[in-house]
Amino acid sequence: MNEIFLKYGCNPNQKPSRIYMADGSDLPVEVLNGRPGYINFLDALNSWQLVKELKEATGMPAAASFKHVSPTSAALGLKLSDTLKKVCFVDDIEGLDDSPLACAYARARGTDRLSSYGDFAALSDICDLTTARILAREVSDGVIAPGYTEEALDVLRQKKKGSYNIIRIDPDYECAPIETKQVYGVSFEQRHNDFRIGNELLNEIVTKEKELPESAKRDLIVALITLKYTQSNSVAYSYDGQAIGVGAGQQSRIHCTRLAGSKADTWFLRQHEKVLDLPFRKELSRAQRDNVIDAYINENEEDVTEEGRWQKYFTERPEPLTREEKKAYLSSLRGVSLASDAFFPFGDNIERAHRSGVQYVAQPGGSIRDDDVISVCDEYGIVMCFTGMRLFHH
Secondary structure (H helix, E strand, O other): OOEEEOOOOOOOOOOOOEEEOOOOOOOOEEEEEOOOOHHHHHHHHHHHHHHHHHHHHHOOOEEEEEEOOEEEEEEEOOOOOHHHHHHOOOOOOOOHHHOHHHHHHHHHHHHOHHHHOOEEEEEOOOEOHHHHHHHHOOOEEEEEEOOEOHHHHHHHOOHHHHOOEEEEEOOOOOOOOEEEEEEOOEEEEEEOOOOOOOHHHHOOEOOOOOOOOHHHHHHHHHHHHHHHOOOOOEEEEEEOOEEEEEEEOOOOHHHHHHHHHHHHHHHHHOOOHHHHOOOEOOOOOHHHHHHHHHHHHHOOOOOOOOOOOHHHOEOOOOOOOOHHHHHHHHHOOOOEEEEEOOOOOOOHHHHHHHOOOEEEEEEOOOOOOHHHHHHHHHHHOOEEEEOOOOOOOO
């Protein structure tokens, strides 16, 4: 099949819509179930590249959760602690420890659950039954993978009353070296970004502190590859083999750093004992719990512990998580990695990153204020690498 007709484009008024191979060859994808849309395929093809590259760079199964052509998170298939299983809502999944792929998706989906609501998932390996069971109970638009076991397909085909989008991609497909697209009738052409990210990109350490452990290298690679497929400007925090905060599409670099940092803080605070022990009413859905947890942590529009409100969510009134408690909890964090798709123009980005436990940084370098950024890193004992490679993606 060399073309697939879609329901509509980005919006319902944008018809007709299709994907096709300009040279008349067969598409590298096959729709096994559902009817993916225009944005679904944008998410699918971008997310597939991300997990494929993560697998190639690390040798580990990888997964990503995508929304609106940017990852909410990407993760490697490392086992989850009991605490992380509870945070990611997978503590009741049987066989999780035996499926690295399921662990990868549990991490990716569990990182920023508000943003992942209605995601498109990408899997680097053949989808197994355990991974399918996690996907089946989340609000998700679809999944792309190089294949599916029969048991996994049986589970996924029942999702969304049989309309769940399931895409299989040829794992050996390589796109042409030159890519084109049109904007307002004008054709753009450029070389496909085939730059490969690996540990050699981290060799130029420009700070006084030089020690870069293997775990930090792994996390920086996760962050950098995540950024390669994130709408720019973008910054990513990573820890324990997963991107824990992604700031995408911001015009200002510091806004990227703040946005991603706040998401990273929320990820860590979800592991606070007060959050883990919230006495939810049994009838609350997973999505409702996500919203309540976010409000509880971030003091959103609704104070969920207020009299007259807490009764909607809890069996008993929980104690608030105070600002002092949050500050104390976050101040103990260390070992977080941070990557940026372009240089940091000012040291304020490092100041903000330090507040979220960042100890390792990778960025292209090349700012006229590089010395200022390096000095702030030295002040906090942060290791910073200059990669020399910008990773803009649009």
